[in-house]
Amino acid sequence: MTSKTMLRLGLYLILILFALFYLMPLFVMLTTSLKSLEEIRTGSLLALPRDITFAAWSEAWSTACAGTKCEGLRPFFWNSVLMAVPAVMISTVVGALNGYVFAQWRFKGANLFFAMILFGCFIPFQVVLLPMAQMLGLMGLAGTIPGLIFVHVIYGLGFTTLFFRNYYVTIPQELVRAAKVDGAGFFRIFWSIFLPISLPIITVSVIWQFTQIWNDFLFGVSFSGAGSQPVTVALNNIVNSTTGVKAYNVDMAAAIIAALPTLLVYVVAGKYFIRGLTAGSVKG
Amino acid sequence: MPILEIDHLQKSYGDTHILHDINISIEEGDFLVLVGPSGCGKSTLLNCIAGLEPISGGDVSIAGRNVTGVSPKDRDIAMVFQSYALYPTMSVAKNITFGMKVRGVDKATQDQKLAQVAGQLQIEPLLHRKPGQLSGGQRQRVAMGRALVRDPKLFLFDEPLSNLDAKLRVSMRTEIKKLHQDLNASIVYVTHDQIEAMTLATKIVVMKGGVIQQIGTPAEIYNRPANMFVADFMGSPAMNLIPAKVRAEDGQTRIQIERAGMDPLVITDPVARNLPADIILGVRPEDIHEATGNAHLPGTAEGAGGDVMIDIVEPAGADTFAVTQLGGKAVTARLRAESAVKARQPFPLAFDLSKVSYFSPKDGERLN
Numbered sequence: 001m002t003s004k005t006m007l008r009l010g011l012y013l014i015l016i017l018f019a020l021f022y023l024m025p026l027f028v029m030l031t032t033s034l035k036s037l038e039e040i041r042t043g044s045l046l047a048l049p050r051d052i053t054f055a056a057w058s059e060a061w062s063t064a065c066a067g068t069k070c071e072g073l074r075p076f077f078w079n080s081v082l083m084a085v086p087a088v089m090i091s092t093v094v095g096a097l098n099g100y101v102f103a104q105w106r107f108k109g110a111n112l113f114f115a116m117i118l119f120g121c122f123i124p125f126q127v128v129l130l131p132m133a134q135m136l137g138l139m140g141l142a143g144t145i146p147g148l149i150f151v152h153v154i155y156g157l158g159f160t161t162l163f164f165r166n167y168y169v170t171i172p173q174e175l176v177r178a179a180k181v182d183g184a185g186f187f188r189i190f191w192s193i194f195l196p197i198s199l200p201i202i203t204v205s206v207i208w209q210f211t212q213i214w215n216d217f218l219f220g221v222s223f224s225g226a227g228s229q230p231v232t233v234a235l236n237n238i239v240n241s242t243t244g245v246k247a248y249n250v251d252m253a254a255a256i257i258a259a260l261p262t263l264l265v266y267v268v269a270g271k272y273f274i275r276g277l278t279a280g281s282v283k284g
Numbered sequence: 285m286p287i288l289e290i291d292h293l294q295k296s297y298g299d300t301h302i303l304h305d306i307n308i309s310i311e312e313g314d315f316l317v318l319v320g321p322s323g324c325g326k327s328t329l330l331n332c333i334a335g336l337e338p339i340s341g342g343d344v345s346i347a348g349r350n351v352t353g354v355s356p357k358d359r360d361i362a363m364v365f366q367s368y369a370l371y372p373t374m375s376v377a378k379n380i381t382f383g384m385k386v387r388g389v390d391k392a393t394q395d396q397k398l399a400q401v402a403g404q405l406q407i408e409p410l411l412h413r414k415p416g417q418l419s420g421g422q423r424q425r426v427a428m429g430r431a432l433v434r435d436p437k438l439f440l441f442d443e444p445l446s447n448l449d450a451k452l453r454v455s456m457r458t459e460i461k462k463l464h465q466d467l468n469a470s471i472v473y474v475t476h477d478q479i480e481a482m483t484l485a486t487k488i489v490v491m492k493g494g495v496i497q498q499i500g501t502p503a504e505i506y507n508r509p510a511n512m513f514v515a516d517f518m519g520s521p522a523m524n525l526i527p528a529k530v531r532a533e534d535g536q537t538r539i540q541i542e543r544a545g546m547d548p549l550v551i552t553d554p555v556a557r558n559l560p561a562d563i564i565l566g567v568r569p570e571d572i573h574e575a576t577g578n579a580h581l582p583g584t585a586e587g588a589g590g591d592v593m594i595d596i597v598e599p600a601g602a603d604t605f606a607v608t609q610l611g612g613k614a615v616t617a618r619l620r621a622e623s624a625v626k627a628r629q630p631f632p633l634a635f636d637l638s639k640v641s642y643f644s645p646k647d648g649e650r651l652n
């Protein structure tokens with residue numbers, strides 16, 4: 001064996017060790033969720049389940065108690081879907097329009113506006129909790145899913161605007177000029193010329209926004225009412241509402257269910273995410 | 285009625301003046317070329333004509349209609365851009381018909397016009413391709429097709445050939461000229477290439493620093509440049525600009541030029557001219573000839589030349605260029621290919637004084 005292949009083997013060994021290290025929590029979660037409570041009490045944390053059972057999963061989905069309500073994660077999961085999907089769509093569309101204006105329709109003070117929008121990306125969540133609560137109250141959206149959508153759209157716009165602006169700024173201005181001479185207006189140019197070349201950056205925006213909004217806990221716990229809590233808040237409540245014995249298997253199953261959509265988005269669109277982030281100018 | 289009239293146009297960004305008091309008027313069928321070095325404001329002027337840049341003062345009229353505040357789409361113009369600016373996700377056919385689609389032209393008319401333009405430019409086989417699948421020359425054709433199909437009052441071209449390689453540039457230049465003749469279209473064309481300007485234009489505007497230096501036919505610009513900038517910018521190799529002293533004598537003009545390693549060269553213009561003592565003599569390389577015994581050139585008196593020391597000889601196939609030092613400047617003469625001129629040897633040269641220009645060394649303006 002040459003020293004080169006030895007080096008290669010060593011490299012793979014280290015990579016595999018790191019991968020195992022990172023996969024450990026997922027392994028524990030999965031195996032624990034498939035064990036019965038009896039087996040968890042008696043067996044080792046790392047052992048594979050002797051009898052695989054999905055009882056914990058169905059309990060987590062439909063009967064686990066969050067506080068006094070024992071309906072599982074299901075209703076809250078749908079709350080999250082109803083919140084995340086419109087919020088992702090609205091913040092992406094508005095971010096695309098914002099980016100289009102900042103990149104191609106320069107106006108007086110555009111740089112200042114863009115700097116202010118960028119600054120919005122860096123405002124910590126905690127700072128806006130009280131004023132936002134007041135605002136939602138004034139708008140009559142306190143404790144509702146539309147209220148949560150509103151909060152997430154506002155918070156996401158800084159990022160989506162940045163994504164789209166940086167993507168569109170690489171597109172030559174002559175394209176807009178040509179379309180103007182051809183007779184197209186602001187929205188026509190956006191719709192016919194800019195949207196069709198935006199797929200990579202739309203993917204980035206959707207993944208980023210979906211992950212942020214689905215995983216958010218602070219806004220969810222602060223601005224939701226009894227019927228509008230997102231899945232992250234419900235997960236917390238399920239884990240914290242123990243009656244006697246702690247049902248680790250149910251907690252683990254619930255945590256996996258809550259994390260599943262973001263995992264899925266990455267698996268399906270992950271490669272477009274990297275491609276979109278590094279996408280350069282559009283030649284044409 | 286002029287097809288395009290620009291009246292006292294001004295353009296400034298804050299305190300920076302880009303265009304100063306521009307006045308241009310062209311008739312239907314004219315091919316106007318705006319030429320100048322980069323940063324002279326020629327592209328800005330074109331964008332002002334198109335309405336893509338707001339103007340700070342003055343008026344623009346197209347076909348007798350004042351369009352100063354009118355948006356580009358309502359000016360009845362079509363434009364070809366330097367980068368071609370083809371819509372990257374649309375096929376060639378869609379690129380060409382986009383303008384008609386936006387304006388709500390019916391499908392049958394669109395198809396008929398598309399077929400006509402595609403035939404004219406010989407791009408029928410490309411109609412279903414995307415711009416990314418085309419070569420530079422093909423993109424150029426599509427960009428022209430997009431303009432032609434609109435059948436506008438005025439075509440605007442913004443350095444359309446500068447992204448092509450040298451050979452393609454020459455052939456596309458010929459095609460544009462042919463298109464202009466066939467369609468009798470009115471065109472405003474921006475370029476920094478003086479050869480393009482000379483070959484295409486019926487009228488040239490030479491610009492520098494946002495100021496028009498001269499407006500005229502190619503022949504006027506070439507033969508009677510209004511100042512030293514125009515003289516130097518138009519023509520390749522450039523016009524020789526030789527510092528000289530003049531004095532009037534016997535109703536003639538004697539011109540004295542410093543000559544490297546010899547006595548000053550004195551040549552005689554048979555015409556009495558009212559010139560200051562110090563001038564810049566402007567003479568095109570092709571107006572410096574080999575002096576052959578007693579065969580006088582038109583407009584040349586005896587003693588319109590003399591022996592000069594030749595520094596460099598550059599054979600260029602059809603011509604031979606000989607470089608010498610006169611008045612402290614390198615002076616190029618365009619001689620016949622078979623000329624016996626040799627480097628580092630004296631050689632007799634004569635100036636065709638009927639074609640020379642005299643400039644003031646103070647402000648560079650033309651004196652004759």
